Amino acid sequence: MSAFSAAKILSPxxxxxxxxxxxxxxxxxxxxxxxxxxxxALRSIRLLRTPLAVSSDVVIGQKPLASSSSATQNEDVDRxxxxxxxxxxxLGRFFEDMCAQMxxxxxxxxxxxxxxxxxxxxxxxxxxxxxRDCVVSTYRDHVxxxxxxxxxxxxxxxxxGKTTGCCRGQGGSMHMFSSTHNLLGGFAFIGEGIxxxxxxxxxxxxxxxxxxxxxxxGLDVTVAFFGDGTCNNGQFFECLNMAQLxxxxxxxxVENNLWAIGMSHVRATSDPEIWKKGPAxxxxxxHVDGMDVLKVREVAIEAIARARxxxxxxxxxxxxxxxxxxxxxxxxxxxxxDEKAHYAARDPIAALKSYILEKNLATESELKVxxxxxxxxxxxxxEFADSSPHPPRxxxxxxxxxxxxxxxxxxxxxxxxxxxxxxEGTAQV
Amino acid sequence: MLGIVRRKVxxxxxxxxxxxxxxxxxxxxxxxxxMNYSTATKEITVREALNSALDEEMxxxxxxxxxxxxxxxxxxxxKISKGLLExxxxxxxxxxxxxEAGFAGIGVGAAYYGLRPVVEFMxxxxxxxxxxxxxxxxxxxxxxxxxxxxVPIVFRGPNGAAAGVGAQHSQCFAAWxxxxxxxxxxxxxxAEDARGLLKAAIRDPDPVVFLENELLYGESFPVSAEVLDSxxxxxxxxxxxxxxxxxxxxxxxSKMVGYALxxxxxxxxxxxxxxVINLRSIRPLDRATINASVRKTNRLVTVEEGFPQHGVxxxxxxxxxxxxxxxxxxxxxxxxGADVPMPYAANLExxxxxxxxxxxxxxKRACYRSVPLAATA
Numbered sequence: 001m002s003a004f005s006a007a008k009i010l011s012p013x014x015x016x017x018x019x020x021x022x023x024x025x026x027x028x029x030x031x032x033x034x035x036x037x038x039x040x041a042l043r044s045i046r047l048l049r050t051p052l053a054v055s056s057d058v059v060i061g062q063k064p065l066a067s068s069s070s071a072t073q074n075e076d077v078d079r080x081x082x083x084x085x086x087x088x089x090x091l092g093r094f095f096e097d098m099c100a101q102m103x104x105x106x107x108x109x110x111x112x113x114x115x116x117x118x119x120x121x122x123x124x125x126x127x128x129x130x131x132r133d134c135v136v137s138t139y140r141d142h143v144x145x146x147x148x149x150x151x152x153x154x155x156x157x158x159x160x161g162k163t164t165g166c167c168r169g170q171g172g173s174m175h176m177f178s179s180t181h182n183l184l185g186g187f188a189f190i191g192e193g194i195x196x197x198x199x200x201x202x203x204x205x206x207x208x209x210x211x212x213x214x215x216x217x218g219l220d221v222t223v224a225f226f227g228d229g230t231c232n233n234g235q236f237f238e239c240l241n242m243a244q245l246x247x248x249x250x251x252x253x254v255e256n257n258l259w260a261i262g263m264s265h266v267r268a269t270s271d272p273e274i275w276k277k278g279p280a281x282x283x284x285x286x287h288v289d290g291m292d293v294l295k296v297r298e299v300a301i302e303a304i305a306r307a308r309x310x311x312x313x314x315x316x317x318x319x320x321x322x323x324x325x326x327x328x329x330x331x332x333x334x335x336x337x338d339e340k341a342h343y344a345a346r347d348p349i350a351a352l353k354s355y356i357l358e359k360n361l362a363t364e365s366e367l368k369v370x371x372x373x374x375x376x377x378x379x380x381x382x383e384f385a386d387s388s389p390h391p392p393r394x395x396x397x398x399x400x401x402x403x404x405x406x407x408x409x410x411x412x413x414x415x416x417x418x419x420x421x422x423x424e425g426t427a428q429v
Numbered sequence: 430m431l432g433i434v435r436r437k438v439x440x441x442x443x444x445x446x447x448x449x450x451x452x453x454x455x456x457x458x459x460x461x462x463x464m465n466y467s468t469a470t471k472e473i474t475v476r477e478a479l480n481s482a483l484d485e486e487m488x489x490x491x492x493x494x495x496x497x498x499x500x501x502x503x504x505x506x507x508k509i510s511k512g513l514l515e516x517x518x519x520x521x522x523x524x525x526x527x528x529e530a531g532f533a534g535i536g537v538g539a540a541y542y543g544l545r546p547v548v549e550f551m552x553x554x555x556x557x558x559x560x561x562x563x564x565x566x567x568x569x570x571x572x573x574x575x576x577x578x579x580v581p582i583v584f585r586g587p588n589g590a591a592a593g594v595g596a597q598h599s600q601c602f603a604a605w606x607x608x609x610x611x612x613x614x615x616x617x618x619x620a621e622d623a624r625g626l627l628k629a630a631i632r633d634p635d636p637v638v639f640l641e642n643e644l645l646y647g648e649s650f651p652v653s654a655e656v657l658d659s660x661x662x663x664x665x666x667x668x669x670x671x672x673x674x675x676x677x678x679x680x681x682x683s684k685m686v687g688y689a690l691x692x693x694x695x696x697x698x699x700x701x702x703x704x705v706i707n708l709r710s711i712r713p714l715d716r717a718t719i720n721a722s723v724r725k726t727n728r729l730v731t732v733e734e735g736f737p738q739h740g741v742x743x744x745x746x747x748x749x750x751x752x753x754x755x756x757x758x759x760x761x762x763x764x765x766g767a768d769v770p771m772p773y774a775a776n777l778e779x780x781x782x783x784x785x786x787x788x789x790x791x792x793k794r795a796c797y798r799s800v801p802l803a804a805t806a
Contacts, residue, residue, distance in 0.1 A: 134542065168575035177574030184541050184578065185570070189561055195531050196566055199538020206544060210520045211491055238531030245526070399576040400610050402634035408666045408713025411720060411752055415666075416713075 079361040089119040092143035115143040117323035120348035124296030134222040136197035139174035156381040162388035191233035197224030201250035218308030219249040229260040240281040249307035254317040261326040262334040278315030290318030291346040476646040478620035482627040494521040497549030533559030540582040550586035567636040568611030585639035596770035601735030607712040614712040616682040620650040625663030668715035674704035678722040681732040682708040692788035727758040728795040737765035762791040
C-alpha cells in the first residue's frame with residue numbers, strides 16, 4: 001500500500017450531507033493503529049456522522065469538486081511541477097531541521113515553532129500563488145515564508161537576530177514579514193492573522209471596485225493559514241461571516257494537526273469537523289488529506305480560482321500533523337507514539353518521492369541532486385547568518401513610526417528625531 | 430441586550446446635553462486676554478467639524494474609507510458620518526456587523542495592503558474587544574517588520590464619560606493607548622482641534638487613536654476661515670496654549686479643557702493668572718511646551734477625566750520633575766476622575782468626574798498651599 005492511499009480521506013463536495021464511508025469523516029479513525037479515544041468520544045463522533053448540514057441556497061447551487069476519490073488526478077501533474085513541489089517541501093523540511101540544530105546550539109532563541117510534517121499544505125497552496133497574492137500566517141511561519149519566496153538566508157538571519165534578516169532582526173521567529181513577497185506576517189496571537197488576512201482581501205476587492213485597478217487575471221487572492229485551535233476563537237467566526245457577506249477573495253486554510261500544545265482538538269472542540277463551519281456561513285467547506293501535496297494542490301486550485309473570479313471565500317481543512325513538538329521547548333509527552341508513527345508513515349515528502357519514482361517523472365539521482373542543492377543552500381544560509389552583524393544600537397529606536405516626528409518634541413523645542421544624538425541612543429528620551 | 434443599550438445611547442445624546450451642566454460655550458469674556466481664535470467669523474459644532482474633515486479627506490484620497498457600526502444608513506451612532514453614505518456609497522462607508530475584533534483587524538489588514546481605513550468604535554469602551562489588533566497588529570507592525578509594513582489607520586470614536594451611561598460606557602482610555610510605542614494618540618477639544626487633528630490623523634502614515642468626546646459633539650466653537658479651508662491641518666505632537674497666564678500652569682485635554690478655562694476665569698477674579706494648556710496630543714506628549722510653561726509659572730496642575738493611577742497626569746508630573754525640577758515652587762497637583770468605576774446616579778457621577786471647583790481648589794493649593802487636600806478615594 002503506497003503511502004498515498006494509506007488513509008482514504010475523501011474530499012467531499014461542499015454541501016453534501018452524507019459521506020461514502022464512516023471512516024472518512026473522522027481522521028483519527030482512519031487507521032486501526034490510532035488509539036487514545038475513549039468509547040464515549042468515539043460514540044459522540046459517530047453521532048455526528050450524518051451531519052444534516054443545512055447549507056444556504058448560495059452553496060447548494062454550486063457544482064461539486066471535480067473528483068473525490070483518493071489517489072487520483074495524477075495526470076495533471078507533470079515533471080516540472082512535481083520537481084518544484086518536491087524541492088519546496090525539501091527546502092521546508094531541511095530548513096526546519098537546521099533550525100532545531102541551531103536552537104540547541106544556542107544560535108536561535110526564544111520561541112521557535114517548527115513545521116516538520118506539514119509541508120504539503122504550505123507547498124500545495126503557496127506554489128499556486130502569484131507574487132501579488134498575499135499570505136498571512138501564524139507563529140509557525142518559517143516555511144510559509146520560504147514557500148512564498150523569501151530567501152533562506154534572510155529567514156535564517158532573522159532567526160539568529162541579525163541585522164540582515166528579513167525584518168532586520170526586529171521580528172524574530174514568530175513575526176516574519178516581507179512586503180516584496182506579500183507575506184503579511186507572522187502573528188503570535190491565535191486568530192490574529194485571520195482578520196488581517198480578511199482585510200488584505202478586502203483591500204484587494206476595494207482596489208478593484210472602487211479604485212478601478214484591475215488585473216486581467218482576476219483579483220489578488222489572500223491565503224490565511226491557521227490551526228485547529230484557532231477555529232474555536234471568536235475572530236475566526238467573525239471573519240467567516242464578513243468574508244462571505246462581502247464576497248472577499250480569500251481562502252481560509254486550516255492546518256488541522258489535531259493538537260494545540262498538549263490539548264487535543266477533540267477535547268477542545270464540540271464539533272471537531274472544522275470544514276462544516278464553512279457551509280454554516282454560506283461558503284464551501286472542504287476537508288482534504290494534508291499529508292498529500294497533490295490532493296492539497298487540487299483543492300487549492302479550485303479555491304484560489306474561486307477567489308480570483310470574485311466568487312468569494314472558501315474554507316479548506318487540511319488534516320495534517322506536526323512531527324515535532326508545538327515548539328522547541330515542548331517535550332511533547334502527551335501525544336502517543338503510535339499516533340506519531342502512523343503519521344510518520346505518511347510523510348508528505350516520502351509520499352511525493354515514491355509517486356515521482358512510480359510515475360517515472362524523475363530518477364532517484366535527480367532527486368538526490370535536488371536534496372544536495374538544498375543542503376548547500378541551507379548551509380550557506382547558516383554561514384551567512386552566522387557571519388552577519390548584530391543590529392547596531394541605533395536600530396533600537398528606528399521604525400517605531402513611519403513618521404519619526406511621532407517621537408514628539410524635545411526639550412529644545414525641535415522634533416526629537418531631528419536631534420542627531422537621538423538614534424545614536426545617547427540622547428535622553 | 431447590548432444592541433439595545435447602544436441604540437439608546439445614540440438617541441439619548443441630545444437629552445444628555447441637557448445634563449451637561451458645566452459645558453457652556455467657551456468664549457473668553459471681556460478684554461485683554463489674547464484671543465487664540467483669530468477673527469472668528471463662523472461657529473461650527475465639533476460634530477460638523479469631524480464630518481467635514483472626514484468628507485474632505487475621503488474626497489481627496491480614494492483610498493480612505495470609513496468602517497464601523499451604524500456609520501452608514503444610520504448616519505453614524507452620533508451622526509458624525511452624516512451624509513457620507515449618500516455621497517460615497519456603500520463601498521466606502523461600510524456598515525459592519527457587531528464584531529469589533531473582526532472589523533478592527535480587517536481595517537488593519539487593509540492598511541497593511543495599501544488602503545487608509547478610518548475605523549469607528551461606537552465608544553472606545555468597545556475598543557477593548559479589538560485591543561489586540563490596535564496594539565499587536567497595528568502599533569507594533571512597523572517595528573516588527575523593520576519598516577516594511579506600515580499601518581496608516583485611524584481608530585476614532587467617543588472616549589470618556591458621557592452622562593449617566595454607567596461604568597462600562599464611561600472609561601477614558603487616553604492613558605492606556607498612550608502607553609504603547611507605535612501609536613499616536615490625539616484628543617481634540619474644540620472644533621478647530623477636531624478638524625485639524627482628524628485631517629492630520631488620516632494623512633498620517635502611522636496608526637492613530639483619535640479620542641473624541643460625546644458631550645463635546647454638540648458644542649459650537651468659533652472658527653476662522655483658515656480652519657475651514659480643506660488643506661487645514663494641525664501638527665501632531667504640539668500642544669496649544671489656550672490662555673496665557675503667569676502664576677500656575679493647568680494642563681488638560683478634551684472636555685477638561687473647557688472646565689480648565691472656566692476655572693481660569695474664576696481664578697483670575699481672585700488674582701491668580703492661570704495658563705491653560707490644551708494638550709491635543711497625548712502621544713507624543715508635547716513635553717517642551719509643558720515644561721516651558723512650568724518654567725515660567727513654577728506651578729503645575731494636571732487635569733484629566735480618567736482614573737488617577739498611571740494616568741496622563743502622572744506622566745506629565747514625572748516629565749516636569751525630570752526636566753524642570755528646580756523651577757517648581759510647589760508640588761505638582763493632579764486632578765483626575767475618582768478611582769472607582771463610574772457610578773450611575775447623577776449626583777455620584779458628578780462626584781466621580783472632576784468639576785470646575787476641583788480645578789480651582791487645586792490651583793489655589795498650588796499657589797498658596799492654604800486649602801487642605803481633599804480626601805482621596
